[in-house]
Amino acid sequence: MSSAGGSGSSSSREVIPLFPLETPLFPGVVLPLQIFEPRYRRLVVDLTSLPEGTERRFGVVAIRQGWEVERVAPAEALFDVGCTAVLRMVAPQRDGGYRVAAVGGERFRLLDVLVPSESSGEHSDEPPYLQALVEWLAEEEAAEEAAGDAGELVGADAAAGIVPDDVVTEVARGSLDLLARNVRDLFARYVADVAVRQGGAPEGLPDDVLDALGPDDLPDDEAAGDVAATAALLREVSDDARGLSYLVASSALLTTDDRQALLAESATRRRLAMESRLLRRELTLLRTLGAVPVPLRQFATPMTSN
Known part of the structure; x- marks a missing residue:
């Protein structure tokens, strides 16, 4: 994957939150998730805090190998084509986690994965979850x-x-x-x-x-x-x-x-x-x-x- 290097100025490119999973998500497919890790609880908070009318979405990419993506080179750990997941339902749980339902949206290609620093955390200004610079992939219909x-x-x-x-x-x-x-x-x-x-x-x-x-x-x-x-x-x-x-x-x-x-x-x-x-x-x-x-x-x- 290439370095971000200021290429995010293109309108076809954007930095979005990233959620690696064991299998790809496809457009139109419903994705139910049980959120319990602190970094992804923070992701849900960040998305639900967005202004009304803003699309609350994150990127889903399939994991090629391993689960601790941050500890290996993302280009080796993740596939390079993913799909956005748009939040449709968020249900807080007693343990501080969430049950969420999202729907597959647009396909994208990973250009760069932004790994959080060690100082990031659930209550810090820096998001503790992965983010990615992506370019949107058009359908050829x-x-x-x-x-x-x-x-x-x-x-x-x-x-x-x-x-x-x-x-x-x-x-x-x-x-x-x-x-x-x-x-x-x-x-x-x-x-x-x-x-x-x-x-x-x-x-x-x-x-x-x-x-x-x-x-x-x-x-x-x-x-x-x-x-x-x-x-x-x-x-x-x-x-x-x-x-x-x-x-x-x-x-x-x-x-x-x-x-x-x-x-x-x-x-x-x-x-x-x-x-x-x-x-x-x-x-x-x-x-x-x-x-x-x-x-x-x-x-x-x-x-x-x-």
């Missing part, structure tokens, strides 16, 4: 919809400008919808497979998924609530390719490296294409190994359009 990888979608004539732009755009939109439906179906099958292997009931998922399960595959209702919650989320983002891509990225049982690669991808089309490959890989592993590494409730990742 408009550009990819307009271009749509024209050469691949409608052939060489489009690349040569023979096909009208509006035709190229329409084909691009259709291609994105088709890709989103493919990922939605793959994810539904993936959740159903996990439910079956954990003794849950995959009710509430699309009919084609249920049709793919034989009568001997239908187990008891232990995980029915979790599957129903996931099905509800799938319905919620059924017409939102970007929201679907972030739901899958945050909910599927992927490695941190896989999730980080999805977060770093700025184009929904490419993110969905990557998820299609990852879900096919995970389905193959599930059916080959016949085991699930974590409880199904990991899938029920709340999302919001706010």
